[in-house]
Amino acid sequence: MDNSNTYEAPGVIYEQLARIGKVVVHPKRIELLDLLCQSERSMEALAAATGLKLTTASAHLQIMRQARLVDTRRDANRVYYKAAGEEVCRFIAALGDLAQARLAEVKQILSEIGSHTETTQRVSRAELLSRVRAGDVVVLDVRPTQEYQAGHIPGAISLPLEHLEARLDEFDPQVEIVAYCRGPLCLLAPQAVATLQKHGRQARCLEDGMPEWRQANLPVAVGSEVNVWQEFSPTAMTE
Amino acid sequence: MDNSNTYEAPGVIYEQLARIGKVVVHPKRIELLDLLCQSERSMEALAAATGLKLTTASAHLQIMRQARLVDTRRDANRVYYKAAGEEVCRFIAALGDLAQARLAEVKQILSEIGSHTETTQRVSRAELLSRVRAGDVVVLDVRPTQEYQAGHIPGAISLPLEHLEARLDEFDPQVEIVAYCRGPLCLLAPQAVATLQKHGRQARCLEDGMPEWRQANLPVAVGSEVNVWQEFSPTAMTE
């Protein structure tokens, strides 16, 4: 209690925070972390998904592991990585929110690629819940199958975006479709909605994506589809 | 709609996120941003507070400005910096939460320096609100005066930690004291509580600090102290 630094938060703390900051300096590491917030993946799958060489991807993952942001699990010859807890996903979400709020470039990219007309009128989670209970809406998960199986909105149909066009005729033009994907920065759902609208279907995007749904403590289904809407009481709508 | 990358969120987005990530690689930049979430400050004050040379601090602030995380304002010869919006503070808070959750080192530092006994039993914001209305508690803001004036809990007394010991006799041993500071990673309030307890006062820390109070949409007073508790209805307790 007698050194001059007693009254200040020590710089040591900020050095620790910078260990985490170090992870999000590199675009590919953010991309990796974003993927890992959707589902666990093998080293090989991560390298392929991000277009990195195996050794490079491994190096990035090691940096994340030193910062304790990812956990690993071994199964046969494969090492599977996953985000180390909800806080990681919340942090990445906060980063995305911040970027969207502060960087005009992000807004522009989003509106250029995912045509921004339908992103302006998104369905809220609360609305989706009640509409699904009423049964007058189809929920569409357009992420890769693997991510759907790792956790999806109960009742949602899995239809990865690249297969949408081939199966358009399965959708009734009278029933509205609500599509969702990885989150506000992901363009899968906006693109799906654009395609659906172009072919005369009623379609909108869900606000945000799966991680936000999970963080709102709403029900999450795992594995292949089972329709379990009725199992959840209205009190589950803690949003 | 015919290039092979159509179905993937473009890497361009992650490059933009990395612009923000770049800010939080460097411990001093995190420290600067943390300070700016408490109150705006002049260039000179920021350099002094972080122990940086003026030119170095300026360089760091420029990097933050390029990432749009800070805004500036000029007054006479001084340039004042401030955090560019609530999202910035939320992001820094998420970083702190993540560090506290994942890095054992952070927990250890916190428990070593601010004796961790009183950090385990903190007062919730809701409890503080009702206790203050009941009038059986003293709220103590132990941050520097400048930060108090930029925004404090209505009814709180400003007493920067370094002056606490000199004014101990002003506190009635019968009335409990609740101290708060910058947030969960700030050690000012825990140290104040330790000092108060050592001298026979009943004292506890508030959970988190001023930024979290603000983000909970609770009332914030500005400038010199005016007791305005009664102005706020119970519905302001949206937490």
Place this chain on the structure above:
DNA sequence: TGTGTTATCTATAGATCCATGGATAACTCA
């Protein structure tokens, strides 16, 4: 208009980070 104050810009040497290929390690399964 000129002088003083404060902040930013420029240049630079030293440190750190990145991608990559090749070697090594961990582990499975026959």
Place this chain on the structure above:
DNA sequence: TGAGTTATCCATGGATCTATAGATAACACA
């Protein structure tokens, strides 16, 4: 045990980041 598969470790140029001093710019005020 040994061959095969997958991930990590190591070494290395090339690029980027950091701190600082000195020069310049922006501005207030007389």
